[in-house]
Amino acid sequence: MKVFVVIPTYNECDNIIRIIPEVLAQDPRISILVVDDNSPDGTGDVVEKMAESDSRIFLLRRTGKLGLGSAYREGFRIALQEGASFIVEMDADFSHDPKSLPSLLKQAESFDLVIGSRYKTGVSVVNWPIRRLLLSYCATIYTRMITGLNVSDCTSGFKCFRREVLESINLDKVCSDGYSFQIEMNFLCMEKGFHIGEVPIIFIDRHAGTSKMSKKIVREAVVMVWKLRIGSLLRRLFRPGVARDKRNLGTVL
Numbered sequence: 373m374k375v376f377v378v379i380p381t382y383n384e385c386d387n388i389i390r391i392i393p394e395v396l397a398q399d400p401r402i403s404i405l406v407v408d409d410n411s412p413d414g415t416g417d418v419v420e421k422m423a424e425s426d427s428r429i430f431l432l433r434r435t436g437k438l439g440l441g442s443a444y445r446e447g448f449r450i451a452l453q454e455g456a457s458f459i460v461e462m463d464a465d466f467s468h469d470p471k472s473l474p475s476l477l478k479q480a481e482s483f484d485l486v487i488g489s490r491y492k493t494g495v496s497v498v499n500w501p502i503r504r505l506l507l508s509y510c511a512t513i514y515t516r517m518i519t520g521l522n523v524s525d526c527t528s529g530f531k532c533f534r535r536e537v538l539e540s541i542n543l544d545k546v547c548s549d550g551y552s553f554q555i556e557m558n559f560l561c562m563e564k565g566f567h568i569g570e571v572p573i574i575f576i577d578r579h580a581g582t583s584k585m586s587k588k589i590v591r592e593a594v595v596m597v598w599k600l601r602i603g604s605l606l607r608r609l610f611r612p613g614v615a616r617d618k619r620n621l622g623t624v625l
Contacts, residue, residue: 375402375477376456378447380440384464385413389422394470395462396428399477403428405450406464407443410436430454440529441553445543452535460532467575468530475571476532483569484537485561487523488530492572499577511551518597519559519604523570526558527551530573537566552596559600 377395381388388406395404408416408431416433423429432446444461451459458480462468472488479486490496491512497505508527515526531554541560548556561568 373401373457374455375399375458375460376447376451376454377402377404377460377462377473378407378444378451379404379462379464380407380409380443380447381411381415381419381464382409382437383411383413383415385411385415385418387464387466388415389418391464391466391470392419392422392429395473396426398470398473402473403430403454403456405430405432405447407432407434407447409434409438409443439549441546441549444553445546448533448538448543452538457535458532459535459538460530462530467577469574469576472530472571472573475573476530479569479571480532480534482567484534484566485558485568486532487525487528487558487568487570488573489523489525489528489570490573490575491524492570496572496574497577498574500575514594515555515597518601519555519562520601521555521558521562523558523568525570527554528573529554537561537564540564540566548596555596556600559604563604 379388379391379395392404392406396402406415406419406429408419410416410433416431419429419431423431430450432450434443434446447461448459458477460473460476468488476486476488491509495505495509497508500508512524512526515521516523519526541557541564546553546556546560558568
């Protein structure tokens with residue numbers, strides 16, 4: 373069984389050199405694919421050097437800063453081509469603790485998508501400004517109300533997909549970014565009847581570098597949830613025979 377951890381990067385040189393060994397140490401089945409958006413700080417060069425001495429490290433260099441969503445889409449395709457059974461997405465900045473990977477992989481044996489949740493057992497976020505925390509928490513409440521997603525952390529970027537999930541989704545039609553990408557992927561999994569589980573994680577604000585959050589990403593997420601909801605209603609209206617066959621959105625402690 374192959375596990376691919378897809379990590380998008382832009383100017384994450386200081387973090388990537390430390391997080392790669394920690395991720396690989398969690399399980400001998402894990403390989404890492406770094407999708408670098410032509411980082412000016414030389415992140416891609418650092419990863420390329422590390423890959424020369426470790427066959428479990430892969431690098432995809434892109435021509436510029438093309439966005440988080442497109443980075444994951446390209447990374448997912450490569451992971452599937454390499455025969456991955458499980459595909460994990462996570463950040464490069466240590467906000468997602470590599471030591472949580474075994475918990476995600478364990479629960480992925482029972483669920484199609486496992487989300488590392490910051491809000492499953494209360495609020496498990498360290499070092500975030502209160503404004504950022506409220507934005508994230510309210511985004512989940514807003515998303516749940518409009519889309520019907522029954523998960524405690526709709527915008528988490530730490531998750532594990534079974535390959536069957538990604539194979540069933542037309543990635544070319546997933547065009548959102550940032551928060552919106554996470555919401556859209558969760559929603560598509562729900563619509564297709566896949567089982568979604570959650571494991572609690574402790575989210576720690578980045579060790580180094582600067583946040584990629586922007587007002588544009590927030591605005592996109594606000595609009596995206598309505599697009600998903602309206603699109604779902606239209607599909608039901610014009611294709612009433614197509615129903616979700618397994619809407620079992622259980623959660624795991």
